[in-house]
């Protein structure tokens with residue numbers, strides 16, 4: 001499939017390097033991000049790797065060693081990633097991709113280190129998203145690392161939402177943290193009394209301030225809000241005891257207790273006073289929504305990084321497995337190839353690698369989408385404010401019209417003049433991006449971490465006993481276990497699935513999904529080796545199934561696609577994530593193929609790299625198709641009652657005596673009849689007559705097509721496995737074991 005413009009070599013000789021990745025992941029023209037990646041990598045493979053190797057994960061306590069890691073983040077500029085240049089940062093504009101890349105590099109070695117780095121930004125995020133200009137300026141400047149020559153320790157923050165059971169966890173609406181009026185003198189700023197206990201709060205051992213979710217316990221304060229609490233405020237700021245975590249031990253986690261008196265100006269985003277009542281400008285739900293929407297993406301990238309980081313250690317282990325044994329002399333297959341002589345070992349590693357590629361592509365595509373969305377969202381707000389619309393129902397109504405325009409846009413030919421008009425409309429751009437982001441963010445968090453954790457187990461198993469020891473190169477055992485936390489915090493799988501079940505059914509998302517399906521077919525006609533056709537068929541099946549389930553009922557007449565029916569909605573959301581990941585993976589390989597030849601480094605051996613990465617796409621598309629087909633078939637058929645052998649249900653069966661008669665006029669019919677009843681009522685030994693598929697023949701047609709689309713997928717996997725068995729790797733891992 002590679003074009004003649006690239007090198008003649010068809011086999012990938014070395015692991016994909018930075019030049020290839022920068023093109024695939026679209027930051028080849030962002031020098032600031034390339035520098036950030038190098039800085040994060042230096043800390044990860046230096047300070048962080050040494051801490052892990054020295055056993056710092058074996059204690060729950062906050063140690064001088066772990067503190068040294070935070071200081072290394074400051075020195076490397078990582079702590080400044082979130083800040084604007086005037087606040088002490090160095091990246092101009094949106095920072096979603098920057099944060100994602102930084103988390104990716106740190107998690108390549110240890111996800112706890114990545115979490116420790118991100119938690120400070122999570123604390124600042126409510127302020128960044130919804131804070132007043134004064135709040136933004138104060139807390140971001142205080143949290144920025146000191147400039148050269150400046151004698152100051154940066155403030156550290158923590159984000160405090162989760163509370164001791166039975167309050168907030170998945171259900172963020174159930175708050176027990178309370179805010180009351182402490183003091184309100186005529187004409188002066190009111191003072192608040194804040195009473196909040198946290199559970200599992202990251203960064204808490206050393207936090208100087210926290211942003212905490214609380215609900216009013218006072219008729220003079222309306223609803224809920226986020227408040228900023230500082231260590232030196234009047235009252236109790238108890239950092240609490242460390243949580244006895246099994247994971248991410250390089251980050252600090254604990255259960256703090258706060259009972260503090262603070263000015264009302266600490267309400268995130270400010271407040272107004274209406275009829276003597278303090279009304280926060282943003283309730284805690286609105287703040288959480290805008291925060292998690294972005295911060296969940298880097299979490300998904302942590303697991304993706306770990307999957308890709310497993311490739312090199314596993315290859316090295318497999319190849320060296322028999323070296324030193326009597327019969328394995330240099331030059332023999334046993335010596336040179338070790339376990340890589342065996343197809344299963346190679347195929348399983350290909351699965352891990354392909355999943356890591358897809359997860360990274362999905363996560364970084366989502367981060368880039370948020371970078372594009374951020375300025376458009378600001379424009380949307382400005383346009384609507386100009387029209388006198390400030391959020392709420394009026395905004396929804398105003399955007400409805402833009403949604404219809406966006407749907408029209410998706411149906412137009414590429415060169416139509418109307419299309420250009422619609423494309424230039426910022427509100428149309430906004431609704432398109434927003435609806436995609438509403439799906440891609442939870443998809444990244446859910447699929448990368450949940451399915452990623454399963455594949456990390458697979459990676460660990462490829463290292464045999466070594467995999468589950470502390471000595472395992474690449475710390476794979478830690479990475480596997482850590483993935484479960486990535487799947488849990490910032491809202492576990494149920495939260496992501498719940499969001500997907502709503503956002504994936506929006507008219508505008510489904511219109512885009514249809515366009516993406518057509519796009520995959522177009523790609524397939526030029527690049528059949530990517531598995532794009534398989535993916536398009538699976539996408540078609542998913543969309544058909546959603547439509548079917550939205551209309552279908554169970555035998556009792558109950559609606560199948562319904563908020564309460566998670567058995568239907570959640571699994572369909574899972575299926576969608578596979579499709580989204582595979583799509584992003586294919587698009588990234590096409591980008592590499594198109595832009596690689598211009599780059600002096602990436603162009604070397606490009607054809608082989610593109611071939612290999614395409615084979616991984618094909619492998620992943622086939623896995624996605626299998627998953628989607630399994631899930632959809634179970635949902636489409638599984639809610640039909642299976643016929644039984646009773647009088648009523650077997651009326652469609654043949655009687656044995658009837659068949660004998662028919663055989664005279666229709667020779668061969670007996671061979672076709674599967675449900676034949678004997679004269680004494682006896683029947684074949686099975687659950688009942690085969691279930692009819694009335695109304696579902698469309699589905700069977702789609703499924704039959706999809707199965708045929710799998711042609712070539714295993715050939716691609718074989719080719720990828722062959723490359724894995726030959727690709728050169730460095731002599732030793734570049735960070736300690």
Ligand SMILES: Cc1cc2nc3c(=O)[nH]c(=O)nc-3n(C[C@H](O)[C@H](O)[C@H](O)COP(=O)(O)OP(=O)(O)OC[C@H]3O[C@@H](n4cnc5c(N)ncnc54)[C@H](O)[C@@H]3O)c2cc1C
Pocket residue numbers: 119158159160161162168169170171199200201202203245248253485488489490491492493494495566
């Ligand atoms: C190491 C660590 C660090 C953390 N850091 C922070 C932090 O800095 N700040 C902070 O505020 N919080 C933090 N958390 C808390 C974390 O966000 C929560 O633990 C997480 O959101 C899950 O909530 P929960 O533990 O109450 O789980 P539960 O709500 O009890 O969930 C248990 C299970 O039930 C399922 N479930 C729950 N509700 C539903 C439903 N409606 N439908 C279907 N299934 C459902 C869940 O998917 C899950 O599988 C941290 C947690 C850990 C372990």
